[in-house]
Ligand SMILES: Nc1ncnc2c1ncn2[C@@H]1O[C@H](COP(=O)(O)OP(=O)(O)OP(=O)(O)O)[C@@H](O)[C@H]1O
């Protein structure tokens with residue numbers, strides 16, 4: 338007898354992905370023939386030197402940028418433009434200043450045509466999930482950086498995406514808020530069972546959150562590297578195995 342298992346949603350297939358930019362008449366190939374399969378529900382971190390193409394790759398996955406060659410499939414369907422199954426979170430939360438926390442989080446659902454009361458109900462659920470239950474009536478200007486970013490995360494989750502794409506979402510936060518938010522992201526990822534693709538320049542953040550870390554090559558045309566992070570969760574930053582991964586990743590960048 339054959340058991341047909343339901344395939345996890347949010348599977349990303351990247352095939353021979355190539356992207357160049359022309360700056361001042363010079364062509365710069367940023368991503369060259371990238372091949373990668375991201376499992377549904379996986380947490381993947383993307384690291385690489387500044388200018389190595391992390392944001393470009395994420396923008397292509399989001400459908401905000403078209404590749405020159407090759408392409409991306411989500412659950413087997415080619416990506417062209419934005420899609421409901423994907424939500425993007427940038428470094429700055431970009432909240433609408435004339436809407437409350439609740440208004441901001443419900444906005445995406447209302448745009449999708451969800452009745453107002455149902456949109457509000459669903460938005461409240463995600464506002465509570467990110468720990469801002471008491472602030473649904475607050476205005477963006479009344480929030481700290483960490484709180485605003487949580488609103489951004491709640492807004493992205495409310496449309497119930499299969500895939501969360503994050504570009505240095507915690508980059509602007511202070512060290513302590515950042516660690517708290519990393520724990521929150523870990524919990525949200527586990528609860529929501531979304532595929533998480535996280536661009537970060539913080540190697541510790543990558544090890545804390547990811548099942549696998551994708552290292553983009555420094556020299557253009559070099560090969561990507563994939564590192565499995567085989568550690569139980571929640572992860573302990575002081576665990577000797579964690580520290581070994583940090584050393585290994587640092588050495589990828591010639592750091593000690
Ligand atoms: N729209 C664009 N037009 C021209 N060049 C671009 C464009 N977007 C990105 N680039 C170039 O592509 C390269 C990769 O940029 P990208 O923003 O993807 O890097 P990154 O890895 O995200 O860097 P950082 O860590 O600094 O955010 C850079 O050399 C950049 O100048």
Ligand SMILES: [Mg+2]
Nearest residue numbers: 391392393504
């Ligand atoms: Mg970037």
